Amino acid sequence: MKKTVFIFSALIIALLSLFQLSQYAVISGDLKIEIAIAFSAIVCFFVGVYISKKNATHQPILTKKIDTHKLKELEITTREYAVLKQISEGLSNKEIGEKLFVSESTVKTHVSNLLAKLQAKRRTEALKIAKQLQII
Amino acid sequence: MKKTVFIFSALIIALLSLFQLSQYAVISGDLKIEIAIAFSAIVCFFVGVYISKKNATHQPILTKKIDTHKLKELEITTREYAVLKQISEGLSNKEIGEKLFVSESTVKTHVSNLLAKLQAKRRTEALKIAKQLQII
DNA sequence: TTAGCGCTCATACTAAAGTACCAAAACCCA
């Protein structure tokens, strides 16, 4: 954001000085003022496009924000969600248990509840649905 | 693209007519020509940003292209890849078999080979790796 | 024409995954 403001300011200054330079031409009647305006407008347009692109690539637009609202809507608890994330990492129930410091039984319980809440038959299907819901 | 050209043309026309309107003010000496230019520049800048954003959201920049090169590198066959895509859809081996018109045994064979080639222990892990490799 | 590869399928396992049901701590909140 700071960057944008800076570039924006520089842009205006550049334009005003550009105008000062072209003023001589305007006075002499060779260069029409419309052209000067159109030129500056075109330049600014492309600068706008450029800046927007820059910002877009810097912070990937499709950094899918996690839809916390949907998590509550589906009544997915904290622990269940933690398990879901580990599933998306390709871990087995046992591995998830080790990572979250609980038994495999507990993980199975969470997974089972998760599948019911996501209306999935398998963990792979749960992953697909979760992605569609922007949950992961 | 056509849209962009259209908007761009409309923009220039609008600016020129804007200038025509403001010309009276310029002649009367109340409104300085610098302000007119700066104003048009600012408008064009934001229009550029807006259009760029529109384009970005319309056709997602991060439409991950499938890395066919990597598929060959990993020696993943046509059929195996078809199975992989079905796995990402959350289907079971049996369901995949029905969809591809082969037996569950065949699907199992493909999955097994797939896991070996992707160096995964489970299908969920295979999904994760495949995504990292931009294969799906 | 034969060796190699891809695709198919089967059997027989072992290993995970998932279900159902129960139950006891732990936690939060009114």
Next chain:
DNA sequence: TGGGTTTTGGTACTTTAGTATGAGCGCTAA
């Protein structure tokens, strides 16, 4: 402090997933 929810864990069982191995068929390049 009682009550609902979450988290945890267990047993017992069914269903998928995954491995290993072998084998037949069709295509293709040497």
